Every structure is written in structure tokens, then in C-alpha cells.
Amino acid sequence: MSSDFILRTTSISHQMDFPVYVVLPGSGVGLRFGSPTPKQYTCVLNKPLFLYTVQAFHRFPWVHTVVVVVSPDDIFWVKEQLKKNNLTRVRVVAGAETRHRSIYNGVKALRDVYTGDAVVLIHDIVRVLAEESVIKDVALAAKQHGAAGITRPLTSTVIARDSDGFLSESLDRTKYLASEMPQGFQLDIINTAYEKASEYDFEFGTECLHLASKYTGTRVRLVEGPDSLWKITYRKDLFAAEGILRENLSSIFIEEGFTNQRENIMSSIAEGNLKVIQQLSPLL
Structure with a gap:
């Protein structure tokens, strides 16, 4: 597969007329994941999970800077991974003991680079499937209204229980x-x-x-999103993520006329051929 194919596929993106920044909080330990390795560092197709999310935003030329917020102990290793994957528009900052404190650290890291009309997107580092159309919808809504967020319909009824463990309310x-x-x-x-x-x-x-609503009085615009917005929470979610990433590669081969090479390339990925995975990773 030629480098021309890589560049042609990853450059299909339109500019925005205002600067966009991204903060990816990733300093949590993921207790529900049930592994001594934080889920953001678990490997899928021979690559740490967090890199897929960083690359998903880094491939858009209209994203000015991506801020990755990680545990202070992980900063050096994360920087090394970013360097190996040629991710240059990324800052790494230390997280804190709670999610909001970590996000605030990421926001503060942009104070020396942003302009008054800038928009910042906050995204979970373990939500690896970032579609450009969805991201743009949120960014444009935030620029217009001050704040915006993606939503999905509830698929299950939400109930509450009392102190004795019995049903008290059904929403x-x-x-x-x-x-x-x-x-x-x-x-x-x-x-x-x-x-x-x-x-x-x-x-x-x-x-x-x-x-944003409570402390600035901003009316938050809600944007309905697709069903691909789930984040990796449990170990079983890794299998779903791997399947979707493989499917995305398959679609790229068909759309770009690489059908004849598809089986050989997919076999290489299945066998853990690191060279092929590194070459294709910007497409994911």
C-alpha cells in the first residue's frame, strides 16, 4: 500500500472558520474495566487504545491542538507513544484526582494559545470512534450557542430505589x-x-x-448523535471496538479500490503485523 493512498484518504476534510481545540481526559484507572492496566493503555491491534482517539482528532487539519490529560506517572511514556506515531499537534498535561480537575487542567493548558472565538471539545479518551460530521456538528453548535453536547435516546427505563432496596420511582x-x-x-x-x-x-x-449552564447562564444546545458513540467501559467492549476498527479498514479498502489486496492486508492485521498496523492507523 502506497503512502499516496494514506495521504489521500486522510486529507478529506474541510477547514473551519474558527480555531478548535480538543481536551481528552485520560488519567483515570478504570475500576470497572477490571484490569491492572488502565483501559486507555490496553492494546487493540497492537496499539494502545488512547492512540486511536488522539489520531481520530489529529487527522482533521482544522483541529489546532489536542490536549491529552494523563496521570503524572504516565506522561513520559505517553509522549514517547505520540512521538512514535508522528502526532505533533498534541500537548500532554498532568491529570488530577477527579475528572473535573483533570479536565480543568486540560483547559488551562490552552490559555497561552487560544483566541477569543475558540471552541474546545471535551471527549473521553476511550471513545475511539470519532466521526468528523458529529464532531463538526458539536463544534458549530458550541460556536453559535456557547455550549453544546451530543445526546442519545435512553434505551432502558431509569428507576430509583429507596434506602431499603425497593423501587421508589420510575422515570x-x-x-x-x-x-x-x-x-x-x-x-x-x-x-x-x-x-x-x-x-x-x-x-x-x-x-x-x-x-456551563449553572455558572455562566449558557443555554446548552443538544445535538442528537449516532449510536457509535459508546465508550469502552468493560473488558468485553474491547472485542466490539476491535471488530469495528477492522470493519472500518475493510470499508476503506473497498471504497478506495484496494479490494484485491484486502484479504492479504487483513490477514497481516490479524497476525499482528506491526508495520501494516502502523501504516493504516491514521485511517482508523
């Missing part, structure tokens, strides 16, 4: 939505929200959109 799921990622903000808005946030918000809060 009408048609009135509620699942909040997904990415979420986008005018950079001044999310920075102000964090400056005003309470210690309780930093310790127990989970929703960035709520902080």
Missing part, C-alpha cells in the same frame, strides 16, 4: 436523554465555569454541560 424515559461525548464550549465559557465551580462540583460532578 418516563421519553422525557430524558443520555449525555454522550464530545461536548463543545466556547473556551471562555468553560474556563469561567471552572473558575466559579465549587469544591463539591470538582469532587462529585460529572457533567461539564451542567457547569
Whole structure:
């Protein structure tokens, strides 16, 4: 496979008329994942999971900078991985003990580079499937309204239990939505929200959109997203992610006229041929 194919496929992207930055929080340990290795560093097709997410944003020329927030102990190793994969528009900063504190560290890392009309996208580092159309929808909505987030309809009814373990309430799921990622903000808005946030918000809060609404009065625009926005939470999710990544490669071969080479290339990937995987990874 020629390098011309790689470049041609990865350059199909349109510019935005305002700067866009990305913050990827990834300093958690992933207790539900059930592994001594944090899920963001688990290998899929011979590559750490977090690299797929970084590359998904890095391939868009209109993304100015990607900020990866990791545990202080992992900074050197993460930088080495980024260097090996030629990911140049990336900053690595130290995370903190809670999710919101880590995200705020990522936002603060942009203070010396962003302009007043900038938008920052916050995205889970283990959501490896970042479609350009979805990302642009959120960025454009955030630019227009100040803050925006992707949502999906609830597929299960949400119930509450009392202190004795019995059903106390059942919510009408048609009135509620699942909040997904990415979420986008005018950079001044999310920075102000964090400056005003309470210690309780930093310790127990989970929703960035709520902080923007609560502390800046911003009306948050909700954008319905596709069903490919799930994040890797449990070990079984790795198998689904690997299957989707393989399927994406298969689609690329067919669309680009590489059908005759598809079987040989896919066999190389299945066998862990690192050279082939590194060559194709920007396409994922």
C-alpha cells in the first residue's frame, strides 16, 4: 500500500472558520474495566487504545491542538507513544484526582494559545470512534450557542430505589436523554465555569454541560448523535471496538479500490503485523 493512498484518504476534510481545540481526559484507572492496566493503555491491534482517539482528532487539519490529560506517572511514556506515531499537534498535561480537575487542567493548558472565538471539545479518551460530521456538528453548535453536547435516546427505563432496596420511582424515559461525548464550549465559557465551580462540583460532578449552564447562564444546545458513540467501559467492549476498527479498514479498502489486496492486508492485521498496523492507523 502506497503512502499516496494514506495521504489521500486522510486529507478529506474541510477547514473551519474558527480555531478548535480538543481536551481528552485520560488519567483515570478504570475500576470497572477490571484490569491492572488502565483501559486507555490496553492494546487493540497492537496499539494502545488512547492512540486511536488522539489520531481520530489529529487527522482533521482544522483541529489546532489536542490536549491529552494523563496521570503524572504516565506522561513520559505517553509522549514517547505520540512521538512514535508522528502526532505533533498534541500537548500532554498532568491529570488530577477527579475528572473535573483533570479536565480543568486540560483547559488551562490552552490559555497561552487560544483566541477569543475558540471552541474546545471535551471527549473521553476511550471513545475511539470519532466521526468528523458529529464532531463538526458539536463544534458549530458550541460556536453559535456557547455550549453544546451530543445526546442519545435512553434505551432502558431509569428507576430509583429507596434506602431499603425497593423501587421508589420510575422515570418516563421519553422525557430524558443520555449525555454522550464530545461536548463543545466556547473556551471562555468553560474556563469561567471552572473558575466559579465549587469544591463539591470538582469532587462529585460529572457533567461539564451542567457547569456551563449553572455558572455562566449558557443555554446548552443538544445535538442528537449516532449510536457509535459508546465508550469502552468493560473488558468485553474491547472485542466490539476491535471488530469495528477492522470493519472500518475493510470499508476503506473497498471504497478506495484496494479490494484485491484486502484479504492479504487483513490477514497481516490479524497476525499482528506491526508495520501494516502502523501504516493504516491514521485511517482508523
